[in-house]
Amino acid sequence: MAKKRFGYGSFYCWNCGDAIEKGTSNCPNCHALYEGDKRYGNIPLMQAGGIGWSNQTNHPRFKEYASKNKKYSIVFLIIISILIPFIILIGNDVSFDAEMIVVIPIVLLIVWLFGIIFMHFQYGRKKPEWDGIVENKFSENKKRYDKSNNRTVYYTEYTVVYQRQDGKQIKHTSQNSNEYDTFQIGEHVHYHGGKYCKGLEKYDKSHDRVLNCIACGYGNDARNNYCERCGCPILKGQPVTK
Ligand SMILES: [Zn+2]
Numbered sequence: 499m500a501k502k503r504f505g506y507g508s509f510y511c512w513n514c515g516d517a518i519e520k521g522t523s524n525c526p527n528c529h530a531l532y533e534g535d536k537r538y539g540n541i542p543l544m545q546a547g548g549i550g551w552s553n554q555t556n557h558p559r560f561k562e563y564a565s566k567n568k569k570y571s572i573v574f575l576i577i578i579s580i581l582i583p584f585i586i587l588i589g590n591d592v593s594f595d596a597e598m599i600v601v602i603p604i605v606l607l608i609v610w611l612f613g614i615i616f617m618h619f620q621y622g623r624k625k626p627e628w629d630g631i632v633e634n635k636f637s638e639n640k641k642r643y644d645k646s647n648n649r650t651v652y653y654t655e656y657t658v659v660y661q662r663q664d665g666k667q668i669k670h671t672s673q674n675s676n677e678y679d680t681f682q683i684g685e686h687v688h689y690h691g692g693k694y695c696k697g698l699e700k701y702d703k704s705h706d707r708v709l710n711c712i713a714c715g716y717g718n719d720a721r722n723n724y725c726e727r728c729g730c731p732i733l734k735g736q737p738v739t740k
């Protein structure tokens with residue numbers, strides 16, 4: 499694999515998942531073109547996602563991506579740990595009194611505690627797997643009052659309701675329409691709760707032009723085998739045979 503890069507971007511080959519240096523047009527590993535309209539040759543877009551559950555959820559790339567994210571989270575925690583004392587002091591009109599000496603470590607402790615708990619659940623722990631169908635989905639226009647700016651904020655909330663096979667109902671609500679756009683009512687879904695690969699997969703991906711990466715959420719062309727942004731495998735089914 500080529501040199502690892504810091505940050506996100508179109509740095510991974512859509513075909514083999516190898517990291518790509520900027521300024522070349524062919525993947526050094528598999529020689530696939532990775533730019534321009536012709537890169538997919540005559541692979542048709544429709545049905546490229548296939549039908550059935552993916553067999554890639556244990557791919558080592560998910561672990562690599564998770565440990566990379568863990569590192570970023572720790573760097574982030576360190577940066578805010580440096581910034582927090584300044585923010586508290588400025589908010590307190592720069593008086594470093596006895597109270598601040600107590601408050602600053604407590605705030606830092608809470609921030610680190612939340613950070614470590616988040617990382618533990620996100621990147622190192624299995625979650626229960628489940629199967630189900632999309633029972634319902636709806637969007638609602640909502641508004642809330644923003645006190646600090648003294649104005650009303652309008653937004654849309656997207657909800658997808660899943661009926662699990664074990665009888666439980668699950669509701670996912672978000673202001674982001676990704677999940678709402680991806681899943682259609684009646685569709686079969688599986689929740690992957692692997693240590694490093696967590697998220698929903700739908701059984702039939704053959705009608706999708708765009709497949710969201712389960713690791714980073716980036717919307718990839720359905721012909722991609724690997725996510726262009728993070729290099730993780732795109733969960734796809736078996737090719738559709740006519
Ligand atoms: Zn390649």
Ligand SMILES: [Zn+2]
Nearest residue numbers: 711714725728
């Ligand atoms: Zn990705």
